Amino acid sequence: MGRPRTPLLDRERITTTALQLIDETGDFSVPQVARRLGAQTGSVYHHVEGRDGIVELLRERVCAAIDPGTLELTPWDTALEAWARSYRAAFAAHPRVIPLLMTSPVRAPRVLEQYECAVSLLLEAGFERAGIMPLIIALENLVLGSALDLAAPEAMWELTDSVPTPHLAQALAAVGEGRADRAFEVGLTAFMNHARALREDG
């Protein structure tokens, strides 16, 4: 007649624990997840389809923070730009998961649906079919590179008297605060201008 028990293991808790491990150490293993949850490694495998299954749960978890409504905005370029900003913010919250997710095949159903929406947006906007995935991947490279950069120190260049770098010193002094955000704006503006030009040529 005790209080209702929280289940020791479920997919949510496994995902949360794996994400904590990655945030802290840059990686995770199934035995580490089991140990943190006070469970046997074999028990974890009863809930997920191996390590790859956890990777896809992580992808769904992180991508759930991307606002799907962005892709329904009009016109198409407003939608694409808003999606890129929301995408960057979602991954900036967990930058250490980026290399793992960028190098594992995408299987998570809700994430595949999000790609379907992005492709449909660009098809409807009139983009040539063969150019759509290169365009989306180029945007992702910019977004994920920038999200990783948000995890860098604000003072990223430590100059020293032993190496004369007067122009670098002046350029750094001229930027002021928020260099990561300013760089993202430059990259996103470049990308959006190019996408608009590509569509007009098509």
Place this chain on the structure above:
Amino acid sequence: MGRPRTPLLDRERITTTALQLIDETGDFSVPQVARRLGAQTGSVYHHVEGRDGIVELLRERVCAAIDPGTLELTPWDTALEAWARSYRAAFAAHPRVIPLLMTSPVRAPRVLEQYECAVSLLLEAGFERAGIMPLIIALENLVLGSALDLAAPEAMWELTDSVPTPHLAQALAAVGEGRADRAFEVGLTAFMNHARALREDG
């Protein structure tokens, strides 16, 4: 009177070992490096300034593969584009080191010198001083995002009948081989066009 001995430890061997560990596991620790070299952890610290010192040796090692002659080409846009291509190739050889180097401050002398060259190139080309670092960082985000993407599987999206994604399927089929390279070209073209436009406005 034996044969000349190869020293058990030197900075070159420590760097090579740390890079191998990162290529294999995504990270390294000083005790792991010591173990692989058959040395005590304390002995490694006699050769390098701690873990951070090894990170900077790794940065010098990976960046040594960037052709410094690219930044001396003319005109400036030919130089910048060639530098970006060489930069991507250097990091594509060691994609798992990217998150580590992107999130640690740059101290390596030869790498600081390379930034000095890049900044000088853009100053001489007539760019406004405050915009130069955002421009360089935007290019790095694109380059490093694309280098990480080169480590992804060619078949990055695994579609399934349970999630209808007809437009994504068609868009993927239309890309053909080399999606990572095509995406990099899109991003680089966008960036270079924007950089040229910024300079003309300045």
